[in-house]
């Protein structure tokens with residue numbers, strides 16, 4: 001083999017985790033040829049494997065956070081969204097979630113164009129079969145290419161293999177090796193990870209059939225519209241006509257499953273890989289297949305289904321995603337399910353639904369930076385860590401990519417805390433819990449969700465991006481910095497105005513806490529101050545929920561000491577006296593980095609934590 005070509009960071013995988021990891025590393029490193037993105041098929045970079053939608057509850061907040069850190073997902077969604085909708089607008093600001101349906105082909109092309117404009121990133125097509133590790137440190141990878149093995153060297157490697165590691169697709173009794181439809185699995189990498197001592201697990205996920213729009217009675221079905229005034233994800237997307245939305249907006253439709261379909265499912269359960277024993281791994285409980293729903297909610301006669309166009313591109317505009325009936329039943333049963341749905345009596349299936357089983361690395365083996373505890377400089381991100389979803393993958397990609405970049409520069413790593421971002425909640429959950437099913441983000445996972453809103457993501461995270469140097473190298477980064485500064489000045493102006501204004505002798509600061517005094521009344525009371533509606537909304541929300549937000553902040557301050565106190569990485573927990581055996585086992589398995597993390601492990605009680613603090617002090621840390 002020839003001498004390895006050297007990079008500072010190598011990212012393996014061109015899914016949503018890999019894309020954001022390579023982008024973040026390039027943003028940080030800035031020099032041409034510093035980052036390699038190795039992926040099975042470069043033409044599939046940025047592909048949406050399943051649902052052509054980004055965002056939703058909690059997931060929408062994550063996309064805004066990725067955007068605030070200089071990531072791509074928000075911009076790509078704004079440029080290619082064909083229906084935008086903010087979910088939960090009737091509820092409080094903390095649980096609203098922006099969602100957009102994208103043209104899936106336009107999305108991937110947009111990402112690929114963005115990559116083509118980055119001289120820092122070199123795309124390499126091929127399969128990484130081996131990781132090169134030298135004295136416990138990553139040194140590079142070996143890529144299998146049609147012309148033979150190619151060695152690549154780097155001081156940091158980010159692995160984002162998604163659903164491809166020993167991927168096996170199931171439709172009914174048929175099993176095909178593959179990471180997703182039409183693509184081969186990655187085989188060697190699982191063995192390479194096992195040889196290095198990693199503990200692997202196996203999970204499964206599924207996707208619904210795609211239907212031909214021309215064969216659906218489209219006009220007869222109830223509408224599922226987007227918002228009249230679409231709101232972009234990214235702070236950098238200009239909100240003016242002909243710029244946003246960039247693509248024509250579409251109508252989705254609603255239909256439903258029927259008792260007849262449920263009967264067909266029950267009669268064919270023995271042919272469903274999940275029930276016949278053909279699939280043994282666990283799938284997402286919160287995103288169940290239609291066969292799961294029929295078994296678990298046996299008394300329900302119907303389940304809602306959304307029919308969502310996947311693309312407006314000629315040649316692809318006939319494809320409809322059938323949201324709600326993910327399934328791996330055989331094709332003949334899928335046809336019976338589909339044809340019993342109102343409006344779909346004559347619908348043709350363009351591609352059958354299927355399930356995919358894949359290997360993952362149990363995430364207690366990574367730190368909150370994404371770096372593995374076994375191999376220095378090796379980072380994992382995305383579905384490989386047992387998560388599910390584009391947004392969760394993107395979030396981990398940013399964290400792992402920026403930390404890989406920092407590692408390559410010899411700079412200290414950065415952890416995002418739970419109270420700072422959903423991204424922090426995600427990373428912390430991954431390294432303190434053992435997922436028994438694919439992990440997906442919910443607002444209920446965040447204890448500080450009143451502060452982790454979509455509207456203030458930039459205020460929370462852009463200062464961190466500036467501090468690390470993520471925004472220094474690009475024109476986009478400069479625009480983000482300028483946006484952040486402008487918004488900070490606007491907030492200061494607005495807060496000062498609120499503090500010095502009285503209406504009928506009542507301080508405006510008191511009025512703004514009343515439920516009937518919304519952002520519109522605040523704007524009016526201040527004579528329409530020269531600030532953006534977005535800043536006005538955020539300042540109003542923070543004033544309105546001020547007491548609760550302060551209570552959460554006090555809680556964070558109370559726990560700050562635990563989060564700061566680091567646990568020595570070399571400690572042998574089994575030798576510590578007095579600790580319960582269950583606590584020792586949990587600590588030895590997860591190897592938490594701080595006392596705060598230790599307190600969140602399953603099997604650790606408050607008494608264990610108090611004792612641990614004393615023992616660690618004695619140990620000399």
Ligand SMILES: Cc1cc2nc3c(=O)[nH]c(=O)nc-3n(C[C@H](O)[C@H](O)[C@H](O)COP(=O)(O)OP(=O)(O)OC[C@H]3O[C@@H](n4cnc5c(N)ncnc54)[C@H](O)[C@@H]3O)c2cc1C
Pocket residue numbers: 012013014015016017018038039040041044045048049050051126127128129160161162163164165179180186187189205206207287326354355356381382383384387388389390393
């Ligand atoms: C059938 C199916 C159904 C799904 N259903 C849902 C769902 O219902 N809800 C949901 O939220 N999410 C779902 N997803 C998951 C969603 O697609 C993923 O969570 C998300 O895309 C994961 O992103 P990722 O970057 O981790 O991996 P992926 O998007 O899978 O990308 C992995 C990348 O790694 C590359 N790669 C893999 N191995 C190698 C190697 N050895 N060498 C070089 N390159 C390699 C691949 O080419 C690919 O580019 C589904 C995925 C599939 C396939």
